[in-house]
Amino acid sequence: MSKRSITTKLINHPYQPPEGFQAPQPPVHRASSIFLPSMEAARSRSELDHNTYTYGTGGTPTTRTLEQRLCTLEGGNHALLLPNGLAAIACTNLALLNPGDEVLLPNHIYGPSKILAETDLKRWGIHCNHYEATQTSDLEAKITPNTRLVWLEAAGSNTLEFPDLTTQVQLCRSKGILTAIDNTWGAGIAYHSFNLQRNNSEKDAIGVDISVHALTKYPSGSGSVLMGSVITQDDELFKKIATCHMHLGYTVGVNDVEVILQGLAHMHLRYAKSDHSARAIANWCTQQEQFVQVLHPALPDSAGHTHWKNHCCTPERPEGAAAGLVSVIVDPKYTLQQTDTFCESLQLFKIAHSWGGPNSLVMSYNLNKMRTPYPKHLKKGTLIRFAAGLEHADDLINDLQQALKKLK
Numbered sequence: 001m002s003k004r005s006i007t008t009k010l011i012n013h014p015y016q017p018p019e020g021f022q023a024p025q026p027p028v029h030r031a032s033s034i035f036l037p038s039m040e041a042a043r044s045r046s047e048l049d050h051n052t053y054t055y056g057t058g059g060t061p062t063t064r065t066l067e068q069r070l071c072t073l074e075g076g077n078h079a080l081l082l083p084n085g086l087a088a089i090a091c092t093n094l095a096l097l098n099p100g101d102e103v104l105l106p107n108h109i110y111g112p113s114k115i116l117a118e119t120d121l122k123r124w125g126i127h128c129n130h131y132e133a134t135q136t137s138d139l140e141a142k143i144t145p146n147t148r149l150v151w152l153e154a155a156g157s158n159t160l161e162f163p164d165l166t167t168q169v170q171l172c173r174s175k176g177i178l179t180a181i182d183n184t185w186g187a188g189i190a191y192h193s194f195n196l197q198r199n200n201s202e203k204d205a206i207g208v209d210i211s212v213h214a215l216t217k218y219p220s221g222s223g224s225v226l227m228g229s230v231i232t233q234d235d236e237l238f239k240k241i242a243t244c245h246m247h248l249g250y251t252v253g254v255n256d257v258e259v260i261l262q263g264l265a266h267m268h269l270r271y272a273k274s275d276h277s278a279r280a281i282a283n284w285c286t287q288q289e290q291f292v293q294v295l296h297p298a299l300p301d302s303a304g305h306t307h308w309k310n311h312c313c314t315p316e317r318p319e320g321a322a323a324g325l326v327s328v329i330v331d332p333k334y335t336l337q338q339t340d341t342f343c344e345s346l347q348l349f350k351i352a353h354s355w356g357g358p359n360s361l362v363m364s365y366n367l368n369k370m371r372t373p374y375p376k377h378l379k380k381g382t383l384i385r386f387a388a389g390l391e392h393a394d395d396l397i398n399d400l401q402q403a404l405k406k407l408k
Protein backbone atom coordinates (compact mmCIF):
# COMPACT_ATOMS: atom_id res chain seq x y z
CA MET A 1 0.00 0.00 0.00
CA SER A 2 2.80 2.43 0.94
CA LYS A 3 4.03 2.94 -2.66
CA ARG A 4 0.60 4.11 -3.74
CA SER A 5 -0.16 7.79 -4.00
CA ILE A 6 -1.94 9.73 -1.28
CA THR A 7 -4.99 10.01 -3.58
CA THR A 8 -5.25 6.23 -3.86
CA LYS A 9 -4.59 5.76 -0.13
CA LEU A 10 -7.31 8.25 0.79
CA ILE A 11 -9.80 6.31 -1.32
CA ASN A 12 -8.70 2.82 -0.19
CA HIS A 13 -8.38 3.69 3.49
CA PRO A 14 -9.01 0.91 6.03
CA TYR A 15 -12.09 1.67 8.09
CA GLN A 16 -13.69 -0.21 10.95
CA PRO A 17 -16.79 1.00 12.77
CA PRO A 18 -15.98 1.89 16.41
CA GLU A 19 -16.00 -1.16 18.69
CA GLY A 20 -18.52 -1.22 21.50
CA PHE A 21 -20.51 1.65 19.98
CA GLN A 22 -24.21 0.97 20.31
CA ALA A 23 -26.33 4.04 19.63
CA PRO A 24 -30.16 4.03 19.83
CA GLN A 25 -30.45 4.79 16.12
CA PRO A 26 -28.96 2.56 13.43
CA PRO A 27 -26.18 3.96 11.25
CA VAL A 28 -27.06 5.55 7.93
CA HIS A 29 -25.66 3.61 4.99
CA ARG A 30 -25.69 5.26 1.60
CA ALA A 31 -24.66 3.73 -1.71
CA SER A 32 -24.95 3.75 -5.42
CA SER A 33 -22.01 1.34 -5.96
CA ILE A 34 -21.70 -1.64 -3.64
CA PHE A 35 -18.41 -3.61 -3.79
CA LEU A 36 -19.16 -7.20 -4.75
CA PRO A 37 -16.90 -10.10 -3.73
CA SER A 38 -16.61 -11.68 -7.20
CA MET A 39 -17.76 -11.57 -10.82
CA GLU A 40 -19.87 -14.60 -10.00
CA ALA A 41 -21.66 -12.50 -7.33
CA ALA A 42 -22.14 -9.73 -9.92
CA ARG A 43 -23.76 -12.23 -12.28
CA SER A 44 -25.94 -14.07 -9.77
CA ARG A 45 -27.21 -11.39 -7.42
CA SER A 46 -30.62 -9.86 -8.01
CA GLU A 47 -31.90 -6.56 -6.68
CA LEU A 48 -35.11 -8.37 -5.85
CA ASP A 49 -33.32 -10.54 -3.31
CA HIS A 50 -33.47 -8.53 -0.10
CA ASN A 51 -30.95 -10.82 1.60
CA THR A 52 -28.05 -9.51 -0.48
CA TYR A 53 -26.92 -6.16 -1.84
CA THR A 54 -26.22 -5.41 -5.51
CA TYR A 55 -26.57 -1.74 -6.28
CA GLY A 56 -27.99 1.29 -4.48
CA THR A 57 -31.32 1.06 -6.30
CA GLY A 58 -31.86 -2.33 -4.63
CA GLY A 59 -31.49 -0.84 -1.13
CA THR A 60 -28.96 -0.45 1.66
CA PRO A 61 -28.94 -1.77 5.25
CA THR A 62 -30.68 1.50 6.23
CA THR A 63 -33.59 1.08 3.81
CA ARG A 64 -33.89 -2.60 4.74
CA THR A 65 -34.15 -1.61 8.41
CA LEU A 66 -37.06 0.71 7.65
CA GLU A 67 -38.73 -1.96 5.49
CA GLN A 68 -38.51 -4.43 8.37
CA ARG A 69 -39.93 -1.95 10.88
CA LEU A 70 -42.83 -1.16 8.58
CA CYS A 71 -43.56 -4.89 8.31
CA THR A 72 -43.57 -5.07 12.11
CA LEU A 73 -45.92 -2.07 12.30
CA GLU A 74 -48.36 -3.41 9.74
CA GLY A 75 -48.06 -7.16 10.23
CA GLY A 76 -46.67 -7.62 6.71
CA ASN A 77 -43.83 -9.75 5.36
CA HIS A 78 -42.43 -7.48 2.65
CA ALA A 79 -42.16 -3.72 2.19
CA LEU A 80 -41.05 -1.43 -0.61
CA LEU A 81 -40.07 2.22 -0.20
CA LEU A 82 -40.99 4.88 -2.75
CA PRO A 83 -40.38 8.62 -3.10
CA ASN A 84 -43.87 9.54 -1.82
CA GLY A 85 -47.32 8.13 -1.13
CA LEU A 86 -48.68 8.82 -4.59
CA ALA A 87 -45.76 6.92 -6.16
CA ALA A 88 -46.67 3.93 -3.95
CA ILE A 89 -50.24 4.05 -5.27
CA ALA A 90 -49.05 4.44 -8.88
CA CYS A 91 -46.56 1.57 -8.62
CA THR A 92 -49.23 -0.76 -7.19
CA ASN A 93 -51.56 0.05 -10.09
CA LEU A 94 -48.86 -0.30 -12.74
CA ALA A 95 -47.61 -3.60 -11.34
CA LEU A 96 -51.02 -5.28 -11.17
CA LEU A 97 -53.16 -3.89 -14.00
CA ASN A 98 -53.10 -4.70 -17.72
CA PRO A 99 -54.98 -3.13 -20.64
CA GLY A 100 -58.61 -4.25 -20.47
CA ASP A 101 -58.54 -4.65 -16.70
CA GLU A 102 -60.76 -2.63 -14.41
CA VAL A 103 -59.87 -0.97 -11.11
CA LEU A 104 -62.55 0.13 -8.62
CA LEU A 105 -62.01 3.16 -6.40
CA PRO A 106 -64.08 4.29 -3.43
CA ASN A 107 -65.58 7.70 -4.12
CA HIS A 108 -63.91 9.22 -1.04
CA ILE A 109 -60.43 8.22 -2.22
CA TYR A 110 -57.37 10.48 -2.04
CA GLY A 111 -57.87 12.94 -4.95
CA PRO A 112 -54.61 12.46 -6.90
CA SER A 113 -55.17 8.69 -6.81
CA LYS A 114 -58.48 9.23 -8.60
CA ILE A 115 -56.89 11.60 -11.12
CA LEU A 116 -54.19 9.02 -11.94
CA ALA A 117 -56.86 6.39 -12.63
CA GLU A 118 -58.99 8.71 -14.72
CA THR A 119 -56.16 10.02 -16.89
CA ASP A 120 -52.98 7.96 -17.24
CA LEU A 121 -54.41 4.53 -16.38
CA LYS A 122 -57.23 5.23 -18.82
CA ARG A 123 -54.68 6.21 -21.50
CA TRP A 124 -53.08 2.80 -21.04
CA GLY A 125 -56.39 1.00 -21.56
CA ILE A 126 -57.18 0.38 -17.89
CA HIS A 127 -60.79 1.11 -17.04
CA CYS A 128 -61.72 2.72 -13.72
CA ASN A 129 -65.04 2.92 -11.94
CA HIS A 130 -66.12 4.32 -8.57
CA TYR A 131 -68.22 2.86 -5.80
CA GLU A 132 -69.91 4.52 -2.82
CA ALA A 133 -67.55 3.59 0.00
CA THR A 134 -70.32 3.49 2.61
CA GLN A 135 -72.36 0.91 0.64
CA THR A 136 -70.95 -2.58 0.21
CA SER A 137 -73.94 -3.33 -2.07
CA ASP A 138 -72.71 -0.62 -4.44
CA LEU A 139 -69.23 -2.14 -4.49
CA GLU A 140 -70.79 -5.52 -5.29
CA ALA A 141 -72.88 -4.00 -8.10
CA LYS A 142 -69.83 -2.33 -9.67
CA ILE A 143 -67.71 -5.50 -9.83
CA THR A 144 -67.45 -6.90 -13.38
CA PRO A 145 -65.58 -9.92 -14.80
CA ASN A 146 -62.73 -7.51 -15.67
CA THR A 147 -62.33 -6.14 -12.13
CA ARG A 148 -58.77 -6.97 -11.00
CA LEU A 149 -58.14 -4.58 -8.18
CA VAL A 150 -60.32 -2.82 -5.59
CA TRP A 151 -58.91 0.09 -3.62
CA LEU A 152 -60.13 0.85 -0.11
CA GLU A 153 -59.53 3.82 2.14
CA ALA A 154 -60.47 4.13 5.82
CA ALA A 155 -61.33 6.72 6.83
CA GLY A 156 -61.83 8.42 3.44
CA SER A 157 -59.85 11.50 2.46
CA ASN A 158 -61.49 14.74 3.66
CA THR A 159 -64.99 13.35 4.26
CA LEU A 160 -63.76 10.67 6.70
CA GLU A 161 -66.46 8.01 6.20
CA PHE A 162 -65.39 4.65 7.59
CA PRO A 163 -66.31 1.73 5.28
CA ASP A 164 -67.21 -1.83 6.28
CA LEU A 165 -63.69 -3.04 5.52
CA THR A 166 -64.18 -6.63 6.68
CA THR A 167 -67.25 -7.28 4.51
CA GLN A 168 -65.78 -5.48 1.51
CA VAL A 169 -62.52 -7.43 1.69
CA GLN A 170 -64.42 -10.70 2.15
CA LEU A 171 -66.57 -9.90 -0.88
CA CYS A 172 -63.54 -9.20 -3.09
CA ARG A 173 -61.71 -12.26 -1.84
CA SER A 174 -64.71 -14.49 -2.61
CA LYS A 175 -64.52 -13.25 -6.20
CA GLY A 176 -60.73 -13.61 -6.49
CA ILE A 177 -60.18 -9.83 -6.74
CA LEU A 178 -57.12 -8.22 -5.15
CA THR A 179 -57.66 -5.51 -2.53
CA ALA A 180 -55.31 -2.63 -1.78
CA ILE A 181 -55.87 -0.19 1.05
CA ASP A 182 -54.53 3.33 1.37
CA ASN A 183 -53.76 3.07 5.08
CA THR A 184 -52.28 6.53 5.54
CA TRP A 185 -55.06 7.58 7.95
CA GLY A 186 -54.76 4.41 10.08
CA ALA A 187 -50.94 4.48 9.94
CA GLY A 188 -50.81 0.87 11.16
CA ILE A 189 -52.13 2.12 14.52
CA ALA A 190 -55.91 2.52 14.25
CA TYR A 191 -56.51 -0.92 12.67
CA HIS A 192 -54.51 -3.75 11.13
CA SER A 193 -55.00 -4.03 7.37
CA PHE A 194 -53.87 -7.66 7.25
CA ASN A 195 -55.98 -8.73 10.22
CA LEU A 196 -59.07 -6.55 10.26
CA GLN A 197 -60.86 -8.46 13.00
CA ARG A 198 -57.74 -8.87 15.15
CA ASN A 199 -58.42 -12.56 15.65
CA ASN A 200 -55.69 -14.62 17.21
CA SER A 201 -55.17 -16.96 14.32
CA GLU A 202 -53.22 -15.35 11.50
CA LYS A 203 -54.28 -18.24 9.29
CA ASP A 204 -57.96 -17.29 9.11
CA ALA A 205 -57.34 -13.56 9.25
CA ILE A 206 -59.41 -11.40 6.92
CA GLY A 207 -57.19 -8.73 5.50
CA VAL A 208 -56.26 -6.81 2.41
CA ASP A 209 -53.63 -8.03 -0.05
CA ILE A 210 -51.70 -4.76 -0.20
CA SER A 211 -51.33 -1.90 2.26
CA VAL A 212 -50.03 1.42 1.00
CA HIS A 213 -48.85 4.26 3.26
CA ALA A 214 -47.91 7.87 2.74
CA LEU A 215 -45.04 7.79 5.26
CA THR A 216 -45.02 11.55 4.63
CA LYS A 217 -47.75 11.88 7.27
CA TYR A 218 -47.46 10.29 10.75
CA PRO A 219 -44.38 8.06 10.29
CA SER A 220 -42.31 11.10 9.29
CA GLY A 221 -44.12 13.37 11.74
CA SER A 222 -41.88 16.21 10.69
CA GLY A 223 -43.72 17.90 7.86
CA SER A 224 -40.38 17.83 6.06
CA VAL A 225 -40.03 14.44 4.38
CA LEU A 226 -41.92 12.72 1.57
CA MET A 227 -41.99 8.92 1.32
CA GLY A 228 -44.36 6.08 0.54
CA SER A 229 -44.47 2.35 1.12
CA VAL A 230 -46.17 -0.75 -0.26
CA ILE A 231 -46.53 -3.66 2.17
CA THR A 232 -47.66 -7.22 1.42
CA GLN A 233 -47.80 -10.57 3.16
CA ASP A 234 -47.78 -12.72 0.03
CA ASP A 235 -44.40 -13.59 -1.53
CA GLU A 236 -45.57 -13.82 -5.15
CA LEU A 237 -47.57 -10.61 -4.99
CA PHE A 238 -44.56 -8.86 -3.51
CA LYS A 239 -42.33 -10.14 -6.30
CA LYS A 240 -44.71 -8.76 -8.89
CA ILE A 241 -44.83 -5.28 -7.34
CA ALA A 242 -41.10 -5.30 -6.49
CA THR A 243 -40.23 -6.12 -10.11
CA CYS A 244 -42.24 -3.14 -11.38
CA HIS A 245 -40.70 -0.98 -8.61
CA MET A 246 -37.24 -2.02 -9.83
CA HIS A 247 -38.06 -1.42 -13.50
CA LEU A 248 -39.39 2.06 -12.73
CA GLY A 249 -36.24 2.87 -10.74
CA TYR A 250 -37.91 4.15 -7.58
CA THR A 251 -35.41 4.97 -4.84
CA VAL A 252 -35.47 7.00 -1.61
CA GLY A 253 -32.83 9.17 0.05
CA VAL A 254 -31.28 7.66 3.17
CA ASN A 255 -31.42 10.92 5.11
CA ASP A 256 -35.17 10.79 4.65
CA VAL A 257 -35.19 7.14 5.72
CA GLU A 258 -33.33 8.18 8.87
CA VAL A 259 -36.01 10.81 9.68
CA ILE A 260 -38.72 8.17 9.38
CA LEU A 261 -36.80 5.60 11.44
CA GLN A 262 -36.55 8.20 14.18
CA GLY A 263 -40.21 9.19 13.72
CA LEU A 264 -41.49 5.64 14.14
CA ALA A 265 -40.11 5.53 17.68
CA HIS A 266 -42.65 8.11 18.88
CA MET A 267 -45.36 7.83 16.26
CA HIS A 268 -47.88 6.22 18.63
CA LEU A 269 -47.58 9.13 21.07
CA ARG A 270 -47.96 11.72 18.33
CA TYR A 271 -50.90 9.85 16.82
CA ALA A 272 -52.69 9.67 20.18
CA LYS A 273 -52.02 13.35 20.92
CA SER A 274 -53.41 14.61 17.61
CA ASP A 275 -56.33 12.14 17.89
CA HIS A 276 -57.21 13.57 21.29
CA SER A 277 -57.02 17.17 20.03
CA ALA A 278 -59.03 16.45 16.86
CA ARG A 279 -61.84 14.89 18.92
CA ALA A 280 -61.91 17.92 21.21
CA ILE A 281 -62.07 20.13 18.12
CA ALA A 282 -64.79 17.95 16.56
CA ASN A 283 -66.93 18.16 19.71
CA TRP A 284 -66.47 21.91 19.91
CA CYS A 285 -67.33 22.33 16.23
CA THR A 286 -70.65 20.50 16.70
CA GLN A 287 -71.69 23.41 18.97
CA GLN A 288 -70.95 26.12 16.39
CA GLU A 289 -73.92 27.34 14.34
CA GLN A 290 -71.69 28.31 11.39
CA PHE A 291 -70.97 24.63 10.69
CA VAL A 292 -73.87 22.56 9.35
CA GLN A 293 -72.01 19.24 9.64
CA VAL A 294 -68.94 17.93 11.45
CA LEU A 295 -67.17 14.90 9.99
CA HIS A 296 -65.16 12.60 12.28
CA PRO A 297 -65.63 8.81 12.53
CA ALA A 298 -65.85 8.87 16.35
CA LEU A 299 -68.94 11.12 16.22
CA PRO A 300 -71.96 8.79 16.63
CA ASP A 301 -73.85 10.28 13.67
CA SER A 302 -70.92 10.03 11.24
CA ALA A 303 -71.12 7.78 8.17
CA GLY A 304 -69.66 4.40 9.10
CA HIS A 305 -69.35 5.12 12.83
CA THR A 306 -70.19 1.51 13.74
CA HIS A 307 -67.56 0.23 11.29
CA TRP A 308 -65.01 2.57 12.85
CA LYS A 309 -65.98 1.15 16.25
CA ASN A 310 -65.65 -2.43 14.99
CA HIS A 311 -62.24 -1.85 13.46
CA CYS A 312 -60.61 0.76 15.68
CA CYS A 313 -61.95 0.13 19.21
CA THR A 314 -60.61 -2.85 21.17
CA PRO A 315 -61.14 -4.09 24.75
CA GLU A 316 -57.69 -2.66 25.65
CA ARG A 317 -58.47 0.59 23.84
CA PRO A 318 -62.24 1.12 24.23
CA GLU A 319 -62.03 4.79 23.25
CA GLY A 320 -60.66 3.70 19.85
CA ALA A 321 -58.09 5.41 17.66
CA ALA A 322 -58.36 7.92 14.84
CA ALA A 323 -56.01 10.18 12.94
CA GLY A 324 -56.09 13.84 14.00
CA LEU A 325 -58.31 15.00 11.14
CA VAL A 326 -61.71 16.64 11.41
CA SER A 327 -63.72 18.28 8.64
CA VAL A 328 -66.61 20.71 8.85
CA ILE A 329 -69.13 21.81 6.25
CA VAL A 330 -69.74 25.53 6.46
CA ASP A 331 -73.29 26.85 6.26
CA PRO A 332 -73.80 27.66 2.54
CA LYS A 333 -75.16 31.10 3.48
CA TYR A 334 -71.51 32.18 3.87
CA THR A 335 -69.64 33.06 0.67
CA LEU A 336 -66.39 31.37 -0.33
CA GLN A 337 -64.67 34.67 0.41
CA GLN A 338 -66.04 34.60 3.98
CA THR A 339 -64.87 31.03 4.59
CA ASP A 340 -61.48 31.95 3.11
CA THR A 341 -61.28 34.88 5.53
CA PHE A 342 -62.05 32.49 8.40
CA CYS A 343 -59.21 30.14 7.33
CA GLU A 344 -56.81 33.05 6.79
CA SER A 345 -57.65 34.49 10.23
CA LEU A 346 -56.41 31.35 11.97
CA GLN A 347 -53.02 31.83 13.55
CA LEU A 348 -52.00 28.37 14.72
CA PHE A 349 -53.65 26.44 11.90
CA LYS A 350 -51.46 27.07 8.86
CA ILE A 351 -52.91 26.92 5.34
CA ALA A 352 -51.17 23.87 3.90
CA HIS A 353 -51.64 20.50 2.23
CA SER A 354 -50.81 17.27 4.04
CA TRP A 355 -50.90 16.50 7.78
CA GLY A 356 -49.08 14.48 10.45
CA GLY A 357 -46.46 17.09 11.35
CA PRO A 358 -46.11 19.22 14.50
CA ASN A 359 -48.17 22.15 13.16
CA SER A 360 -51.93 22.17 12.89
CA LEU A 361 -53.10 22.76 9.32
CA VAL A 362 -56.25 23.92 7.54
CA MET A 363 -57.42 23.44 3.95
CA SER A 364 -60.72 24.08 2.21
CA TYR A 365 -62.25 21.88 -0.52
CA ASN A 366 -65.05 22.23 -3.05
CA LEU A 367 -67.08 19.08 -2.44
CA ASN A 368 -69.27 19.70 -5.50
CA LYS A 369 -66.21 19.23 -7.68
CA MET A 370 -64.87 16.25 -5.78
CA ARG A 371 -67.94 14.07 -5.47
CA THR A 372 -70.29 13.01 -8.27
CA PRO A 373 -72.92 11.91 -7.56
CA TYR A 374 -73.09 14.06 -4.44
CA PRO A 375 -73.45 11.66 -1.49
CA LYS A 376 -76.73 11.70 0.43
CA HIS A 377 -74.96 11.66 3.79
CA LEU A 378 -73.16 14.98 3.18
CA LYS A 379 -74.70 18.42 3.56
CA LYS A 380 -73.97 21.03 0.89
CA GLY A 381 -71.36 23.69 1.50
CA THR A 382 -67.63 24.34 1.52
CA LEU A 383 -65.66 21.67 3.35
CA ILE A 384 -62.88 22.80 5.65
CA ARG A 385 -60.46 20.17 6.94
CA PHE A 386 -58.52 20.73 10.13
CA ALA A 387 -55.46 18.60 10.87
CA ALA A 388 -54.54 18.74 14.55
CA GLY A 389 -50.81 19.01 15.16
CA LEU A 390 -49.09 18.68 18.52
CA GLU A 391 -50.03 22.04 20.04
CA HIS A 392 -52.21 22.19 23.17
CA ALA A 393 -55.85 21.44 22.26
CA ASP A 394 -57.13 24.47 24.25
CA ASP A 395 -54.92 26.80 22.20
CA LEU A 396 -56.24 25.27 18.99
CA ILE A 397 -59.86 25.72 20.04
CA ASN A 398 -59.19 29.31 21.14
CA ASP A 399 -57.66 29.95 17.73
CA LEU A 400 -60.77 28.56 15.98
CA GLN A 401 -62.98 30.66 18.25
CA GLN A 402 -61.22 33.95 17.46
CA ALA A 403 -61.26 33.25 13.70
CA LEU A 404 -64.90 32.14 13.72
CA LYS A 405 -65.91 35.67 14.82
CA LYS A 406 -65.24 36.62 11.16
CA LEU A 407 -68.21 34.43 10.19
CA LYS A 408 -70.70 36.19 12.48
Ligand SMILES: *Cc1c(COP(=O)(O)O)cnc(C)c1O
Binds near residue numbers: 085157185214227354
Ligand atom coordinates in the same frame (compact mmCIF):
# COMPACT_ATOMS: atom_id res chain seq x y z
C1 LIG B 1 -50.96 12.40 1.59
C2 LIG B 1 -51.67 11.20 1.11
C3 LIG B 1 -51.18 10.46 0.04
C4 LIG B 1 -49.99 10.89 -0.79
O1 LIG B 1 -48.82 10.98 -0.09
P1 LIG B 1 -47.64 11.93 -0.63
O2 LIG B 1 -46.44 11.42 0.08
O3 LIG B 1 -48.02 13.32 -0.30
O4 LIG B 1 -47.56 11.68 -2.12
C5 LIG B 1 -51.87 9.33 -0.31
N1 LIG B 1 -52.97 8.94 0.34
C6 LIG B 1 -53.46 9.63 1.37
C7 LIG B 1 -54.70 9.15 2.06
C8 LIG B 1 -52.83 10.79 1.80
O5 LIG B 1 -53.35 11.47 2.81
